[in-house]
Amino acid sequence: MTGDDGSTADLVAWDRSAPVYAATVGGADDSFRRRFAPFLDRWLPGPFDVVLCHMVLMDVPTLDRLLADVAVRLSEEGVLVASILHPAFFGQQPAQDHERHRRVTGYLGHEERWVETFGGHRHYHRPLSWYVGRLRDAGLAVVDLDEPPSLPARDVPESAWTEHERWFASIPTMLSFAALRVRAG
Numbered sequence: 442m443t444g445d446d447g448s449t450a451d452l453v454a455w456d457r458s459a460p461v462y463a464a465t466v467g468g469a470d471d472s473f474r475r476r477f478a479p480f481l482d483r484w485l486p487g488p489f490d491v492v493l494c495h496m497v498l499m500d501v502p503t504l505d506r507l508l509a510d511v512a513v514r515l516s517e518e519g520v521l522v523a524s525i526l527h528p529a530f531f532g533q534q535p536a537q538d539h540e541r542h543r544r545v546t547g548y549l550g551h552e553e554r555w556v557e558t559f560g561g562h563r564h565y566h567r568p569l570s571w572y573v574g575r576l577r578d579a580g581l582a583v584v585d586l587d588e589p590p591s592l593p594a595r596d597v598p599e600s601a602w603t604e605h606e607r608w609f610a611s612i613p614t615m616l617s618f619a620a621l622r623v624r625a626g
């Protein structure tokens with residue numbers, strides 16, 4: 442990856458799905474020096490300044506090994522940045538009786554759900570406190586958390602949003618967080 446000042450950085454992309462990986466690499470800028478790393482142990486010794494994990498953690502059944510592997514591969518100042526479907530609101534279906542709301546059918550309990558997107562796959566619902574605990578167990582501490590608004594699929598300025606789009610944007614369906622390694626002492 443080439444920065445504005447001409448500096449370069451190595452980028453390693455990883456996804457177990459060959460079509461997803463091919464689509465990503467095919468669409469990426471050629472200034473990225475890319476390597477496909479199918480096996481974490483063999484190909485990704487690190488250290489990494491940034492590990493970016495976009496919309497994957499909620500699809501992985503167990504995270505302890507993955508988070509521990511990431512933690513030991515982060516550089517001294519390295520950061521894990523991850524986005525997931527917001528466990529408080531994803532799957533809580535929009536409903537309307539006297540007013541618009543989301544119907545909460547459960548939150549604290551872990552659930553395995555089938556989701557039709559991305560060719561159909563399993564989704565593992567776990568509450569936010571669980572994620573923070575597993576990160577802590579791996580030696581990672583959350584230092585930032587963002588809950589972006591759920592924007593309309595159509596590209597229109599906010600002034601043209603419908604009342605429903607305005608309401609929908611007020612409840613985030615995704616979140617992202619940043620975590621750093623916790624240092625002993």
Ligand SMILES: C[S@@+](CC[C@H](N)C(=O)[O-])C[C@H]1O[C@@H](n2cnc3c(N)ncnc32)[C@H](O)[C@@H]1O
Binds near residue numbers: 455456461495559
């Ligand atoms: C919701 S998609 C997100 C894809 C891509 N990161 C993006 O943001 O567009 C989830 C991705 O996680 C990948 N995935 C799920 N479990 C994985 C695993 N154990 N190792 C590597 N990739 C995995 C799937 O192949 C799928 O492409």
